[in-house]
Amino acid sequence: MFRYILQRGALALAVAFTVSLATFFLLNVATDPAYAIAGEDATPEMLAQIRETHGLDRPLASRYFDWLGGVLTGDFGESYYWNKPVAELVASRAPTTIALALSALSVTILISIPLGALAALKPNSWADRFALGVAVSAQAVPNFWLGLIMIILFAVTVPIFPVSGDDTWLHFVLPAFVLGASSVPAVMRLTRTGLIEVMDSDYIRTARSKGFRGMPLLTRHAMRNAILPVVSVLAVQLGQKFGGSVITESIFAINGLGRLALESILGSDIPTVQMLIFVFALVFVAMNLLADIMNAALDPRIRIG
Template sequence: MLRYIGLRAVMALAVAFAVSLAAFFLLNLATDPAHAIAGEDATQEVVEAIRARYGLDQPLPVRYFEWLAGVLRGDFGESYYWHKPVAELVASRAGVTLALAFSALAVTIAIAIPLGALAALNPNSWIDRFALGVAVSAQAVPNFWLGLIMIIIFAVTIPLFPVSGDDSWRHFVLPAIVLGASSVPAVMRLTRTGLLDVMSADYIRTARSKGYRGWSLLYRHALRNALLPVISVLAVQLGQKFGGSVITESIFAINGLGRLALESILGADIPTVQMLIFIFAIVFVAMNLLADILNAALDPRIRIG
């Protein structure tokens, strides 16, 4: 088991390094940071002075390894736009995005797994067709449209929840539903497919002969094996929600990392953008690693293979 975890951890670190390398070079080649800091009307002398001040006159490989060494020391650099340490900006907004991501994942689990289980217990029935219809609808609706509709209905027409902000749990209800709905189709279909495969297994027939039926059969015998692929998808979805909440946070004016990323892109704040990309990649890779470990713990055949 330790060897399996070690191999997966080495692969995760390699992916994180590759993402940091690609993000740094692409961002710095796409625009000139010195011009972005100085502004459009700055003279060449001012641009050169800024380039020397921030070390932008060094070759890109040198700047990359200096940046990477700073990250390993906990120094994420200074924001060109806010003139604050990037670490301070990230720390002030990470909690909001974490709360939103876990709330959205809870919404996904609460909707997708029961729907998938109901569809598997009643294959080819109206319940099955209804569950598949919900999945198709959730996949077809874009987040920005769903967010606007939720605001119009539940914040303006029926003022149950606030329109924007992140001051209380009520501010997270609508954004969590919007962000969580996008993951419902994949999780619901995997739950349904996994349960249908498991329900035809020999040990399930044996359990039925012992008198297990319905939810007792599902909970005691079928669910654990059927949820193995679902665990991987949920971990991946959590990583995606952590880094993919830009639209949702912008619509609901939530001051999280997604909105910080959008503001940094609009302000050409390269140090903040590249650090956020690196953080999102680390979270995504870490969630995949966690999924691999959980799957290996639940199914010894995976780590043996």
């Protein structure tokens, strides 16, 4: 098991390094950092002075390794737009995004797994068609449209929840539902498929012969084996929600990392953008690694293979 974790961890670090390298070079080649600092009215003399002051006249490779060394020591650079350390900006906004991502994942679990179980119990029935209809609808509706509809229905027409902000838990209800709904189709279909396959197993037929039926059969016997692929998908979905909350946070005016990314892009704040992309990629890679470790712990065949 320890060897398996080392192998997967080394692969995760290689992916994170590749993402950081690609992000740094693409952002610094596509945009001139000196121009982003000075603004549209900058003269060539001002640009030359800024490049010299910030070390932007050095080769890209040396600047990348300086940046990477700073990241490893906790120095994420200085924001051009807010004139603050990037680490301070990320630390102040990260708890909000973490709370939103976990809330959205809870919504996904509470909707998709019961629907998948209901569909698996009676395949090709009205319950199965209803669950698949919910999944197709959730997949077809874009987040920005669903967010606006939720605001109109539950914040304007019937003022139950706040329209924007992140002061209380009520502010997270609508955005968590919007962000969580996008993951319902994948998790629901995977739960349904896994349970249908498991329900045809010999040990399930034995459990039926002992009198187990319906939800007791599902929860005590079938779910343990069917849940393995679902665990992987949920971990990946958590990583996606952490980095994919830009639209949702912007619609509901939530001051998290997603909104910080949008504001940094609009303000051409290269140090903040490249650090946020690296953080999002690192979280996504970490969630994939966690999913691999959990699956290996639950199923010895994976780590032996």
